[in-house]
Amino acid sequence: MMLMVRAVLFCCTFCVAYTALQNKATFRDTLLKYYNGQQDTNIFAAAMLSCYQKGGWLVMPKDRKLNDAVAEVSHGVFAWIGGSDMFGEGNYEWIDGEDVEWSNWERTNPDNHGNNEDCINTNAGSKGLWNDWPCEFKVGYVCQIPNTKASHSEISELTVYGRQNATSYFRAKRFCQNRRSRLALPQNDDRLEKLVPGTIGSTEYWVAKSDDIGSCSTVSGYGISTTDCWKPLPFICEQVAPNTLLVSDEEPTIEIGSDFKVECTASGVPIPEVKWYRDGVYVPHQERGPGQSSFVLKNVAAEDAGMYVCRAVNKIGGEPRNMQGYSFIEVTNILE
Known part of the structure; x- marks a missing residue:
């Protein structure tokens, strides 16, 4: 009988990072990694430290597009992001020291309920709206990591043949x-x-x-x-698992009446299946091949503007793994 010893990449304490990585995406030369495993829900400070140890930082969505990407990658569950007013009530700052200028608060937030809510989390189920919560609550979190520091360890599984x-x-x-x-x-x-x-x-x-x-x-x-x-x-x-995903144009501005093509490619073993979606619906007229997909918008109209999600999926050890990319299309009417 064939001798086979199977080993997930990081053993013991290292396997936590692999199992806790729920979803990942790429946007603006960084990786967004959402962690929410059984042993990886954390208080705000621990989430911040965990992202630092992974070579990045707790994500700081300073504009609408990045915030939408964070909401998509955390798929409907509360998650810490890197902002708080712990050093001055009502004076919200990002962890890099910059003031929070653009914001996406829920209608009744921030409210500092119980005089004990200093840290920001996002709820993708409410379109990525923000809440202020007690920093000692334990939830998942999203790290923002430069592509140059991305660890291969979390995305692969090894099988040792003796x-x-x-x-x-x-x-x-x-x-x-x-x-x-x-x-x-x-x-x-x-x-x-x-x-x-x-x-x-x-x-x-x-x-x-x-x-x-x-x-x-x-x-x-x-x-x-x-x-x-x-x-x-x-x-x-x-x-x-799918990785090195590349979208040909992440933030295009297109003139009404023109045609536009956006491509998405991803690597992985086995080669991932790549598809485009908008609001969770498969985008029609896709040209798909191994590890890639593209779609064309013809005679672009105002309603074509919005967020398009490229999703690459394969199976690692029999379990589906995915990675996402985004194209935020803006439409303009250029007058002669």
Whole structure:
């Protein structure tokens, strides 16, 4: 019987981040990541620290478009955002020290109920309207992280195939491909090395990234190295949730009567299915292919203005994973 040891990427305390990541999106060169797992609902200060540890900050939606994107990614549940008046009642500031100028408060908020509501959360179920809440309440939160600091660890799952499956690099690569995955790819966050001590020890395992024709990459308790590609070794396969999603124009302004095309592409293993939606409804006339979709607006009218959501979906370990992107279309009537 085939020996298979399955391992989700971050073990022990690290697996919390993977399971708690509910949804993610990309907008304006940053990733929006919504966390709301069982062990990852947090008080305001802990949410702020968690985002910092992930290489970003608690999201600061300083305009309508970013706020709409945050509401979409947090899909109907209360979530902390990075604003408060804890240093002066009624004087709301973002965590970067800037005053809150644009706001999206609910009609009766902020009200400082009980003289104990200093932190801002958003409720996507009410169109991303804001509430002031006690900072010690525990809810989910949205992090805003530069794309350059995005960790691969949260979006992939590894499967370790042991000694009974030892084979050449090329056969291991094909084996993974036949299971809608790939040979695990070493990343800058050293996630494979973190997996090694508790899972594969000193044994060498094939991973991706051949250095030249005669040698291929392995990982072991001693780190990444190379050896003869035909040597029979066990190996590690990897599936990757949708990532590096790109929308061709996130904030276009289109003249009434003209035609406009917007494209969306996303990577992942297996290749994700990509579709466009508006107000939760599939946008008609899409041109779709592997990992991409585009739609064309012909003879643009005023009612075509609004928020369009590109959603990329695949399955990792049998569970659906998704990533979103946005195009906020504005329509103008340019007079001659």
